[in-house]
Amino acid sequence: MLQQIEGSAAVAQAVATCRPEVIAAYPITPQTHIVEGLGDMVKRGLVGNCQFLNVESEFGAMSVCIGSSATGARTYTATSSQGMLFMMEAVYNASGMGLPIVMTVGNRAIGPPINIWNDWSDSMAARDAAWIQLFVEDNQQAADVHVQAFRLAEAASLPVMVCMDGFILTHAYTRVDVPEQAQVDSFLPVFEPRQLLDPAAPITMGAMVGPEAFAEVRFLAHYKQLEALDLIPRHAAEFEAIFDRDSGGLLKSFDAEDKDTVVVSMGSVIGTLKSVLTDMRQDGSSIGLLSIRSYRPFPKQQLSDALANARRVIVFEKCLAVGMGGILAADVRMALANLSIPIYSVIGGLGGRPITQDNLRRMLDKGVQDQLEEPHFHDLNVEVVHRELERLRDIQRPGSSAESILRDIAGADAAARGSR
Amino acid sequence: MTKVPDSEQRVKFYQTGTFTVGNRLLDEAQRTVQASVERANSLDSGHRACQGCGEALGARYVVDAALRAADDQLIAANATGCLEVFTTPYPESAWRLPWIHSLFGNAPAVGAGIAAALRARGREDVRVIAQGGDGGTTDIGMGCLSGVFERNDDVLYVCYNNQAYMNTGVQRSSQTPPAARTATTTVAGSEPGNELNSGKSVPLIAMAHGIPYVATASVNDLHDLEYKVVKAMGFRGARYLEVFVPCPLGWGSRPADTIKVARLATQCGMFPLIEAEYGELTAVTRIRDRRPVEEYLKLQRRFAHVFAPENAHQLEALREIAERNIRRFNLLPNEEAAP
Secondary structure: OEEEEHHHHHHHHHHHOOOOOEEEEEEOOOHHHHHHHHHHHHHOOOOOEEEEOOOOHHHHHHHHHHHHOOOOOEEEEEEHHHHHHHHHHHHHHHHOOOOOOOOEEOOOOOOOOOOOOOOOOHHOOOOOOOOOOOOEOHHHHHHHHHHHHHHHHHHHOEEEEEEEEEEOOOOOEEEOOOOHHHHHHHHHOOOOOOOOOOOOOOEEEEEEOOOOOHHHHHHHHHHHHHHHHHHHHHHHHHHHHHOOOOOOOOEEEEEEOOOEEEEEEEOOHHHHHHHHHHHHHOOOOEEEEEEOOOEEEEOHHHHHHHOOOOEEEEEEEOOOEEEOHHHHHHHHHHHOOOOOEEEEEEOOHHHHOOHHHHHHHHHHHHHHOOOOOEEEEOOOOOEEEEEEEEHHHHHOOOOOOOOHHHHHHEEEEEHHHHHO | OOOOOOOOOOOOEOOOOOOOOOOOOOOOOHOOOOOOOOOOOEEOOOOOOOOOHHHHHHHHHHHHHHHHOOOOEEEEEEOOOOHHHHHEEEOOOOOOOOOOEEOOOHHHHHHHHHHHHHHHHOOOEEEEEEEEHHHHHHHHHHHHHHHHHHOOOOEEEEEEEEEOOOOOOOOOOOOOOOOOOOOOEEOOOOOOOOOOOOOOOOOHHHHHOOOOOEEEEOOOHHHHHHHHHHHOOOOOOOOOEEEEEHHHHHHHHHHHHHHHHHHHHHHOOOOOOOEEEEOOEEEEOOOOOOOHHHHHOOOOHHHHHHHHHHHHHHHHHHHHHHHHHHHHOOOOOOOOOOO
16 A cells, blocks of 8 residues: 555564564664554554564564574564674574574664664674575665565575665655555465474474584575575565565666666665766766665676676675775675676765765766775765874874764864854 | 472471482372373483583473473473583484573573464463573573563573583683682682672572562472472463582582582572562471581582681681571571561
8 A cells, every 4th residue: 555654664564464473672773663663563453463572682682583483483573783783693593593584674883983873784794694685775675575575584494684774764754555465465475384393293403513514504504595596586576476566686777788887786875876877877978777685695696697798887885894895895896706897896875974966976977987996985074084093193092083083073163163 | 388288298208317208208199200100201311411410400300390280382492501512412302392492691582482472373382491501591691581580471491500601611600609619710819719799699680570480499309399390380471490400510529419419508508499479488498407508518629728727718708698598588497487
C-alpha cells in the first residue's frame, strides 16, 4: 500500500509482514524507530504470537536471537554503530552456527569522537563476520529487501544484514509501497529449519572443532556465500514477478554500459550520484553509475563483466580502512584485477558530512580528468588538518585531536564573525 | 528445612558420620533421582572431566533432576567453560538432551531466546535450563544474567561455582575467596593470594531482583541439590541455583576429597545453603556439626600460605567470613530461631 512514511516505520511494517516470531530490541540511534514500531505492533497483537524482548544490551539482543533461531523461531533484531561492536562476538557466533537471523543496520559512524550520524563503519566492522550484507538505496528498497532477506537467510542458512543509511533513510519521510501481507505470504515460505533444539530429537549445537576440521567449516561458510550469488538475483526476480518492483539483486547499473568513466558506490548516495551523473552526461561526459546491492557476498564476476569496457572507475564510499584507504575500493580492485584501468578511491560522507550534488560534481570533474590523488578524501577541510598537524609538531606527547579540531573550527567561526 | 512434607516421613535417618539422609531409608517418592534405573543419565559417561570434578557431578544431578521434573521436555544452553569443553569434543557429545553452546558470557540470554521461541511456537511444555561456571555466570555473563532476572524470563539458571576460571588455567574470578591462590593472585608479596574484602554474592544479587526462586546447594548433599532443582522447576519465571563444586585441580585438593571438601565448606560456614522466594529468604540448612574453618582450608593447597605466622590476618579474615555467614543466615541449630 502506498504511504508517505518514515523509512523506519516502513521497515517495521515490512518486517511485521514477514511474521517474525521473536524480536530482540535494544535502543541505539538511528535504528531505534524500527524496533519501536515493531514493539507497538506486537503489543497491539498485530504480529501473531511474536515475542518482543526488551534486552539489556546488543550483546544480549544477538544472544537472544541465537537461542530463538536455534529453537526454530523466525528471528529479527536491529542495531547501529557501537551496538554492532558491542554485539560483535555474538554476530560471528550467529553466522558460525548458520542461524538465519535478519538484522537491520541503521548505518552510523563509530566513535570516538562520538558521532551519531551516517557512514558505513559499523557494517564494515562486520564485513568478515560471514553475514550476508545487502545495501539499499532508498526506503522502497529498504522495505522490499527485508522481505527478501528472510527468504535468503532461510534458503542459505546464513544470517543477513540489511544495511540502510542512518537518518538519510531511517528518518526520511518518503513515498513507500509497503509490502502487502498476501503478497509477502506468497513470496516467503514458512520457516522450517533443517535442525533445531527439540526434545523429540536431541542434538548438540556449538560443539568444539579443532584444527582437523576448522578450515573445512570456514570454507563451507565461504561456499554458502558464493551460492547466495545465485540465490540473490533469483529471489529479486521472483520478488519482481509478485510485487512488480525492482528491489534487491547483486548490483544495478544506471547507464554504466559502455561509458568511459563508471562510478561505483552503495546505499543512499546512489540517488544523489544519479542526478549528478545525468547532469554530467548532458554536459557531454561519458559517465555511468554502478550500485553494489550485495556487498557480502561480493559480486566479483558480475562487477568485472559490467565494467569490462570502462576506461576508469571511481569508487565512492563512506568508510575508511585507517592506514590503508578505501574498503570498497579494495574489493573493487580485487574484482577488476584482470582489467588494467585506473581505479580511484574516494572516501566521503564520514560521520554524516553532507554529500551534495555540488561537491560530488567538483570531485567527479577532477576524476574524469584523472586528477584524483590516492586515496581522495572528499570535502576534507585541509586547512584545519594542517593547523592541527602544525600544533602537534611541537607537542611530542600522545593525546586526542578531536577537541582541538573543534576548538579550531569554533575559533575560525568566531574570527569570521568578528571580521564581518 | 521442610523438604519432607509433615504428612509424610517425620522421622529422618542419616548415614553415620555424614549427616546425609540415607537414600534407602527414605520413602520411595523421596528417593534421589540417581537411585532410579530410569534416570535420564543426561550427562553420559565418557566425558573428559578431571578426576574428582565437582562440576561434572553437580551438572549430572542437576540436569537429570530437571529432566525428571520436566517430563524430559528440556533444552539446555551452556556457557563456554570446563563443562562445555569436557562434554563436547566434536564429534563426541556427552549430552543426551537438546543442548546448545554459544559463547562465554551469553548463556542466560541464549536461554531467554530459547524460552521466547518456545512461547512463540506454543511449546511452553518444553522447559529451559541455562548453565555455566562462576566466570561465565558472575563475571562476563553478569549483564545477560541480570537481564534474564529482571525480565523474569522462564529460565532456570544454574551456576556451578568452583571459585575461579578453571578452564583457562585457574585465574581469579569474582567468586575466588580472599587469600586464595590462583594463577593471577599468586602467593607473592605482603598480601599473598587474592585480595581481602573482594568478591560478591550472586545469590543475594539474584534475590534483589525479586525472582521467584533462588537457592544454593552443594555436591556434598546431592539429595538436597535434587530437591532444590525440582523445587525450582515448579516455578515459572527466572530462577537461580548456585551449586558449590570443588575443583581438585584448581584448589589443590585430592580428587578423592571433593565431597569432603564440599561438606566442610558448608559445615564451617564458608558456603551457606539457602533458599529464597520472590526476594525473601525462606529456608536455610542449619549446620549440624560445625567444623573449624581451618579444617576446610587445610585440605586445599590454594590456602596453604594462610597458615604461615606472618599471614595470620588472612586466616582471621577467612574465619570472619564464615562467622558473618553464620550470623547473617542464622546457620547454627537453634530451635527457637526462625529461619
